[in-house]
Amino acid sequence: MKMYRLFHAFIALIMLAGVGNAEAAAKKSMIDDVDDVSLASIPEATFDIFVQARCHGKTAEVKLINKGDRWPDLGEFKIFRADDKSVITGRKLVMAKNQRASFVLQGSFHRGDEIGVFVNPTWTEREFTFDSRITCK
Numbered sequence: 001m002k003m004y005r006l007f008h009a010f011i012a013l014i015m016l017a018g019v020g021n022a023e024a025a026a027k028k029s030m031i032d033d034v035d036d037v038s039l040a041s042i043p044e045a046t047f048d049i050f051v052q053a054r055c056h057g058k059t060a061e062v063k064l065i066n067k068g069d070r071w072p073d074l075g076e077f078k079i080f081r082a083d084d085k086s087v088i089t090g091r092k093l094v095m096a097k098n099q100r101a102s103f104v105l106q107g108s109f110h111r112g113d114e115i116g117v118f119v120n121p122t123w124t125e126r127e128f129t130f131d132s133r134i135t136c137k
Helices: 002-017 022-034
Strands: 049-056 059-066 075-081 087-093 100-105 114-121 132-135
Touching (some): 049 114, 059 075, 059 114, 087 100
Antiparallel strands (some): 059 100, 075 114
């Protein structure tokens, strides 16, 4: 009902303005609006992550601290076997500024192999290189 009233009000304004063709008035309105367009850029969130891996016997513990801005999208956290870069486990997460997260990997998962940790922000390009490497035996 509201759209019906708005449409009739628009037609009444067109007729009052002396424009007989609604399509021409709409085109004129669209052309006039182009001058009023302004563009804004959204600054990209800074990605600054602290990654620490420790051994507690055969158990590996990985701690993350987001030192940058709040992540605008999901980041991919993955633990790999370092020698062949096969994924052992991974998670997708969003971290707030100064948020901490920790992950524990039992020895049966990594079998005493050297493991590597990589955090990949999905909103920006980042070269693959391990953020931390450790061997727990």
